[in-house]
Amino acid sequence: xxxxxxxxxxxxxxxxxxxxxxxxxxxxxxxxxxxxxxxxxxxxxxxxxxxxxxxxxxxxxxxxxxxxxxxxxxxxxxxxxxxxxxxxxxxxxxxxxxxxxxxxxxxxxxxxxxxxxxxxxxxxxxxxxxxxxxxxxxxxxxxxxxxxxxxxxxxxxxxxxxxxxxxxxxxxxxxxxxxxxxxxxxxxxxxxxxxxxxxxxxxxxxxxxxxxxxxxxxxxxxxxxxxxxxxxxxxxxxxxxxxxxxxxxxxxxxxxxxxxxxxxxxxxx
Amino acid sequence: xxxxxxxxxxxxxxxxxxxxxxxxxxxxxxxxxxxxxxxxxxxxxxxxxxxxxxxxxxxxxxxxxxxxxxxxxxxxxxxxxxxxxxxxxxxxxxxxxxxxxxxxxxxxxxxxxxxxxxxxxxxxxxxxxxxxxxxxxxxxxxxxxxxxxxxxxxxxxxxxxxxxxxxxxxxxxxxxxxxxxxxxxxxxxxxxxxxxxxxxxxxxxxxxxxxxxxxxxxxxxxxxxxxxxxxxxxxxxxxxxxxxxxxxxxxxxxxxxxxxxxxxxxxxxxxxxxxxxxxxxxxxxxxxx
Numbered sequence: 001x002x003x004x005x006x007x008x009x010x011x012x013x014x015x016x017x018x019x020x021x022x023x024x025x026x027x028x029x030x031x032x033x034x035x036x037x038x039x040x041x042x043x044x045x046x047x048x049x050x051x052x053x054x055x056x057x058x059x060x061x062x063x064x065x066x067x068x069x070x071x072x073x074x075x076x077x078x079x080x081x082x083x084x085x086x087x088x089x090x091x092x093x094x095x096x097x098x099x100x101x102x103x104x105x106x107x108x109x110x111x112x113x114x115x116x117x118x119x120x121x122x123x124x125x126x127x128x129x130x131x132x133x134x135x136x137x138x139x140x141x142x143x144x145x146x147x148x149x150x151x152x153x154x155x156x157x158x159x160x161x162x163x164x165x166x167x168x169x170x171x172x173x174x175x176x177x178x179x180x181x182x183x184x185x186x187x188x189x190x191x192x193x194x195x196x197x198x199x200x201x202x203x204x205x206x207x208x209x210x211x212x213x214x215x216x217x218x219x220x221x222x223x224x225x226x227x228x229x230x231x232x233x234x235x236x237x238x239x240x241x242x243x244x245x246x247x248x249x250x251x252x253x254x255x256x257x258x259x260x261x262x263x264x265x266x267x268x269x
Numbered sequence: 270x271x272x273x274x275x276x277x278x279x280x281x282x283x284x285x286x287x288x289x290x291x292x293x294x295x296x297x298x299x300x301x302x303x304x305x306x307x308x309x310x311x312x313x314x315x316x317x318x319x320x321x322x323x324x325x326x327x328x329x330x331x332x333x334x335x336x337x338x339x340x341x342x343x344x345x346x347x348x349x350x351x352x353x354x355x356x357x358x359x360x361x362x363x364x365x366x367x368x369x370x371x372x373x374x375x376x377x378x379x380x381x382x383x384x385x386x387x388x389x390x391x392x393x394x395x396x397x398x399x400x401x402x403x404x405x406x407x408x409x410x411x412x413x414x415x416x417x418x419x420x421x422x423x424x425x426x427x428x429x430x431x432x433x434x435x436x437x438x439x440x441x442x443x444x445x446x447x448x449x450x451x452x453x454x455x456x457x458x459x460x461x462x463x464x465x466x467x468x469x470x471x472x473x474x475x476x477x478x479x480x481x482x483x484x485x486x487x488x489x490x491x492x493x494x495x496x497x498x499x500x501x502x503x504x505x506x507x508x509x510x511x512x513x514x515x516x517x518x519x520x521x522x523x524x525x526x527x528x529x530x531x532x533x534x535x536x537x538x539x540x541x542x543x544x545x546x547x548x549x550x551x552x553x554x555x556x557x558x
Contacts, residue, residue: 074445076369102448112443115462115557124457125447163558174443181447 019047021085022185022215023068028082030063030072030239037063041082041241043234045185050207050216052230052247054223056269059236061219065187068217069104070097087184102129105178105214109190111170113162114177118145118154121162121173125181140180147210148176149202168199175203179210186210187217192225204229223264227251235260309535313528321529330493330519335530337497341410341505342537344498345485346478348414349421354471356418357425364426365433366441366455385423389483392420396488411501413489417478424477428470432463437558465552472545476538482509492518508534 023045030038038060045051053061063078070091072078084091086100094100102125114121122141131137141158145151150172154165162173171191178186188207192200207216207229220226226233226247233247235257243250243260255261262268273281320334327333368374396416406412436459444454490507492514498505512534516527 069446071442071445074442098448098450100448101446104446106446108439108443110439112439113558114440114443114458116458124444128444128447128449128453128457161557177443177447 019049021045022047022087023217024083024085024088025064025068026083026085028064028067028080028084030060030067030081031079032063032075032077036239038067038236038239038241041236043241043244045215045217047215048211048213049232050211050218050230052226052233053217053219053236054221054226054233054263055236056221056263058238060239061236062189064236065106065189065217065219068185068187069101069106070094073097102181103184105175105181105183105186107171107174107178107186107188107191109193111167111174111194113165113170113173115161115163117159118162118165118173119158122176122180125177144176144179145173147179147206148172149206150176168195171195171199172203172206175206183214185215185217187219189219190221192220192222200225221269223251223266235263237263306535309528309532312525313530313532316523316525316529317532322533325495326493329521330515331522331526335508335511335533337494338506338508338511338530339533340497341490342479342508344410344501344505345414345417345489345507346475348410348501349417349478350471350475352415353418353422353425353474357422358429358467360422361426361429361433362455362460365430366451366459381423381426384419385427387420389420389481392416393484393487395419396484401488406502408487408491408504409489409502410498410505411489413485413505413507414501416484416488417481420481420484421474421478424474425470428473429463429467432466432470433459435466436462462557465549469545469549472541472548476541476545479537479541480509480534482507482513486510486513508537 021044025044026042028038028041029036041060041064053064055061066072066075066078067080068084068086068091072080080092082092086103091097091100114124116124119141122144123137126137126140131140142151142155145154150169153169154160154173162170165173171194175191186207191203195203204225207218210216218226218230227250230247232245233250234241235243235250237259242257243255245255249255250260250264253261255264322334322339323336324334325337326335364374364377368377393416396412396419400406400412400415401408404412406415440458440462441454444458445451449457485507489504490510491504492506492510494504494506496503508530512527512530515522515530
């Protein structure tokens, strides 16, 4: 793509008409004990966008995701300060964190196929929320597996173990499971680490479709993946949010901080 | 190119020597087991019969069978399990799945380790003080079983906790991320995958409990009683104590009788152990991740 400057001009135009703010983070600081994992991050994620977060290891990307769905609850060492507004509600002071988490689908770096059948994997979230009607579950399972581009491969063996699928299939199963929650936000944490390139491209196509239905936060250490998918991207480095901008700007050098350009161009990473 | 050098040859000789040494040590270990089993089978085998298993001792315990003791041991073990298994599993679930790492849980863990190290005779005296006297159960199955239960609790807790922790943490996180509560994650994913290990631990527990003598001899098991236990407040005979009695306390017992009792006791333990091993092998064959 030689004409990289052109999309750079079109995206600000799209930015002029931003969707509603889905998630607003203000002065977010995350500590593990005394060490700071993320400091003073403020950003907004809009409805129906794919928001990319790039950065090297230890940048605080995963901690950022964990703070959004309140997974800090399970780690007494993790301390979160600041404001996180989900649909304008502050999640830091939310009593019913379970309802929050069920609205946010999460996909991990390493695929987690639960040791139950493929069907049960996808039916788990609906069942957790009290749905037990077999016919309705059947519909959900088929729809989610189809949307995750896995249905054709597993439709004849829905009763075999999800944890024994191949890595790429398990990752799509994880996505199907996340979709079965009917999430408003889908958070993917370096989903392609343990996935072959062909599957990665299939999942990326899936994500492009899904963004019409939900907001997607894509944490990735592959800058090109962010470029392919994200409309806006934040660059995290050592616990600091160095840059937030339209993705194309980051790649065309229209950056405020030279470290962003250095990282995107691969001078460190 | 592949000719052995002096050093190669020396290394290989040393390696063979060590292999032989370790093999011999292993053989040494097996010898006592074989001797014990062999003696028991040769000397105790002849007295074994259906009658021996299902009749009471007669002629001042110098003849007859061991049925009251066999039945008593089953009572003692069953009641002990009814107490220690739910209690132990619940405690292990709390410690493994709910409790954070703080001074409170550390003290509990320390207490469990110490409980496992208390000699059985001390448990016996505790049982006398607490259950026989303080709670007023008298010498009874319930007092003896509670003593056994307390003694075996650490084993149940440790076995359960290890099986729970063998279930990858990522499974729990996946559930929590979907909006599952801790309990939903435990009962949908963690327990179904830990249950085989827990059951194996429980079965091993049975075999250990059935052989204990000290904790029951002051709390519920008696030298001889002409009656079979009718409920948990009765006294009972028990295999382990019966073996002790016919070996050392009763004059003129035919030589083969104690061996027969020991053979039945060890047979019971081996049976439980093989069930446990078979069960574990079966479940391991159905590996899930």
